[in-house]
Amino acid sequence: MYLWTRMDQENTIYGIRTVLEALQAGKAIDRIFIQKGLQGALARDLQALAKKEGVRTSVVPPERFARFRNKNHQGVAATVSPVSLMDYQALIDQVVARKENPLFLLLDGVSDVRNLGAIIRTAECTGADGVILPAQGSAPVTADTVKTSAGAVYRVPLARAGHLKDAVYYLQASGIQVVAASEKGSDSLFQTDLRQGTALVMGSEEKGVSATVLKIADHIVRLPMEGSIGSLNVSVACGVFLYETLRQRTAGQS
Incomplete structure (x- = not known):
């Protein structure tokens, strides 16, 4: 729960393509939040790459993304470390x-x-x-x-x-x-x-x-x-x- 509350801070990125590209670029991502029921090739690619890179993922219900309706989140958000590991x-x-x-x-x-x-x-x-x-x-x-x-x-x-x-x-x-x-x-x-x-x-x-x-x-x-x-x-x-x-x-x- 605590990690989810950090998602309205500056160290959060939104959108399936944005998070996927951040992973591919080697950005220091702490955790990825994926909306339950999210389907499609990009979603599968994201989960596969996150597993390969050892990045934690959490599947959360759709209502958790309600507060970010003004963001183009596409059912995906990630917390990014301010420091490179x-x-x-x-x-x-x-x-x-x-x-x-x-x-x-x-x-x-x-x-x-x-x-x-x-x-x-x-x-x-x-x-x-x-x-x-x-x-x-x-x-x-x-x-x-x-x-x-x-x-x-x-x-x-x-x-x-x-x-x-x-x-x-x-x-x-x-x-x-x-x-x-x-x-x-x-x-x-x-x-x-x-x-x-x-x-x-x-x-x-x-x-x-x-x-x-x-x-x-x-x-x-x-x-x-x-x-x-x-x-x-x-x-x-x-x-x-x-x-x-x-x-x-x-x-x-x-």
């Missing part, structure tokens, strides 16, 4: 080629746009080399994300992976250790060596890092907790992980 392989290759011990951040199921913006802001402040998001189940990069990030979305490279596990495998093959945050971890964050090339994986507050990613991560670490609540807001927890990494890497420096 890279291919995750290209991002990893570029960073690894120029930096000895890079730092990546992978977000698994972080669905709130403001949390996403706050996390990206902290990632920029702590020297992260890139943030990788899954194509499904991730908050879109919206105007609110840009605002909450204080413009950091324009400074930290953002990339998208069809499946986050693919990015994990590629990072490991590139010599990067993958450290997943989970209360199930046997080691404390503060016992984990983060000075080498590292990719931190943070999950949603509700579900945490997915079982698929936990299974293939190099390390599963927990954040020590003393209070009775037992969990932190994901952007706060992410900040602790990022700053512990920065602390280790700058220890001994004046």
Whole structure:
């Protein structure tokens, strides 16, 4: 529902041909909304291309388009990211080629746009080399994300992976250790060596890092907790992980 409410903002495009051409041009589209019952060759081409490119689609009833009767929507609308997202392989290759011990951040199921913006802001402040998001189940990069990030979305490279596990495998093959945050971890964050090339994986507050990613991560670490609540807001927890990494890497420096 929240994503639909964003459709009256400036980052929305309308019309089946417009959306199809945007996809073909490689524009950063977050989600496509298709009116239920829409038929025709162009509609089939649009759905096929969206599936190929890993762009999320939602089929919605015709009445949802009523508010856009002054737009030539033709039963199709799409939210477009204000920021271009890279291919995750290209991002990893570029960073690894120029930096000895890079730092990546992978977000698994972080669905709130403001949390996403706050996390990206902290990632920029702590020297992260890139943030990788899954194509499904991730908050879109919206105007609110840009605002909450204080413009950091324009400074930290953002990339998208069809499946986050693919990015994990590629990072490991590139010599990067993958450290997943989970209360199930046997080691404390503060016992984990983060000075080498590292990719931190943070999950949603509700579900945490997915079982698929936990299974293939190099390390599963927990954040020590003393209070009775037992969990932190994901952007706060992410900040602790990022700053512990920065602390280790700058220890001994004046």
